[in-house]
Amino acid sequence: MLALSGVSVKSLHRHLLNFQPNQIMASHDYDDARGGGYDDPRQQQQSQDQLGYDPNYVPDSVKSFVVHLYRHIREKNVYEIHQMYETSFHTLSDRLFKDTPWPSVDAVAHYVDNDHVFCLLYKEMWFRHLYARLTPSLRQRIDSWDNYCSLFQVVLHGVVNMQLPNQWLWDMVDEFVYQFQSFCQYRAKMKNKTEQEIALLRQFDQAWSVYGVLNFLQALVEKSNIIQILENEKVGLEQFTSTDGYDYNGGSNVLKVLGYFGMVGLLRVHCLLGDYHTGLKCLQPIDISQQGVYTIVIGSHITTIYHYGFANLMLRRYVEAIREFNKILLYIYKTKQYHQKSPQYEQILKKNEQMYALLAICLSLCPQSRLVDETVNTQLREKYGEKMIRMQRYDDEAFAIYDELFSYACPKFITPSAPSFEEPLVNYNQDAYRLQLKLFLYEAKQQQLLSGVRTFLKVYSTISLAKLASYMEVDEPTLRTILITYKHKTHAVDSDGKVISNADVDFYIDDDMVHVVESKPAKRYGDYFLRQVVKLEGVINELDAIKLD
């Protein structure tokens, strides 16, 4: 048994418990039985794909898969679980379930002693596979929510004694947030909803509710006590990072690690809501300047830094965003090849491209290319070099590029509130995105004249206000406001309220004379010498190893 015996697990959501696998079929029938008027090609496609899918048919390979996976979980063989989870599951999916769901949980349950927790885990994978390869129906979305509720309830009540691979635990949190986002997008497209869909949405109005999602993540963080654990670890009282989150004393790692990834999940949800400040706050217990459990799983590493960087970009802390984007892009560049076979590979590449776009935005607003590694810079110039030059111009075309890059690279913002079911039904799935885009472009516009000033400041050590004003073709009072804007926009306020300079070229005004202060790019000598020392040592060692005849 994967759950400790004698503990009953209550579900907050009664209807969950009524979940029967035959409802999966029922929901398909339900979709097909929809009355005319609304043609939804997506649904038809789905029913065709699933023609001939028998949820009760369990091929031998699947039987063997669940039996072994169940055994490995019982024996806490993390290595084997990981192999089956990362490799076998995808191999089988590719071979047998390219465009149909896996067999229903009821069909496999008796191979695994009808183990409650294993069945929850199986269903979690079942839905994840469905979301990745097919289009989930509304009923399936609701059922998947119910499954997460049951699964997290079990974990939160501390009744599991499993040891699961970090990758899997990360995927659970990641998928949970993804399905929430996907549900919000789906729900916001009200125009094409059928009466039945609307009835279901009304009936199950708690499914994927933003409160439920946030509270589950928050509960995982709190119940796991992970914040305290990380604090204790700093003073040597407890181990977490050094054991990669695993528990070698017979305990379960599930709640702890889910709590840990829950913080990343909260960061992501808050970014989707446009609440960047709170998002960063949720992540604070994790020290992202260091390696940690979040860097072990590539997906978690990328998600964390992508959202961290994006939030900092929106908070105008460009230097911080540039620094972290640079680090992770360099890391991806160096390690990409090892992930080629990973099921996350495509996702890695996509986030990689998006982060280059965000880096291009940051550097256009805050030209600190000395913070960027040569390798990353070369890639960046290849991808966005020409666009970045145009972004410097600050005409309409430049804004079009800001718009384009932002839209391409931003998170999929959501409107968390339930729709109005009053006629006429309207789509509101773009609202949240449009608002964030608009406010971002507004910010870019406020910084419109700064790159012009910067250009002049770069070539002078001192220049009078009158002269600078005439070069910039503005009057003196206007110039003063531009210079004030430059100072304000290049001096961000960090989370402690401290002022930090993001300026590469700075200045001060004494009466009516501008004195330019260029921060010298002399920075990297120490670093450079260190690297050369190591390199030389390597060369010498190699030479030593060569035996001359």
Next chain:
Amino acid sequence: MGRERESPTTTQQGYSVEQLVALNRYNPDILPDLENYVNDQVSLQTYSLESNLCLLRLYQFEPEKMSSQIVARILVKALMAMPAPDFSLCLFLIPERVQMEEQFKTLIVLSHYLETGRFRQFWDEASKNRHIVEAVPGFEQAIQGYAIHVLSLTYQKVPRTVLAEAINIEGVSLDKFLDHQVAKSGWALEKGSQGKGQLIVLPRNEFNDPILKKNTADSVPLDHITRIFPILS
């Protein structure tokens, strides 16, 4: 997953609103407490970005509960927190159709003037909208504080007229203000040369004086050096 509800601002359990926000931030039941707390912040001249963001978030989850008046107060308070980016942080959470309301449009314009250093336009616009900004005590002083902050980042010596425009104080009042700053904040006054007006010498800081800038650029952290210890030995 509703949690136990805590009672309002002065709770029997002795929870402050900040604690409520920390412990219970995804609970719709704390909404009235947070609204009261906004009013407290206005009357007591205190400020809590965390609890205001929390309230805006709850409004975002249940738009039908939104109170325009409370949102307006939050936004004025956020303006007063400049140079921190609080005003944008709030706008990110307020639906666009709400931002179309007249009073919010005004506040957005005011924020725009402050963000782009156009103090004269700011004070003009503010004076036309006294009903919005004067509802919040301490507004003027807070904006003056922001103006002085950016002037101090920018100038070593600032002409009297430029300062006057930025903080919207003139004549005798300005003299009084300057006397106070000279006594309390280390400002100094200088006569302008050749028929030019008075100059105000602002205290030096690392942003208006390169000499005070800490030069950490060329140092190498110890843990980097330790990496090559094996080689050096």
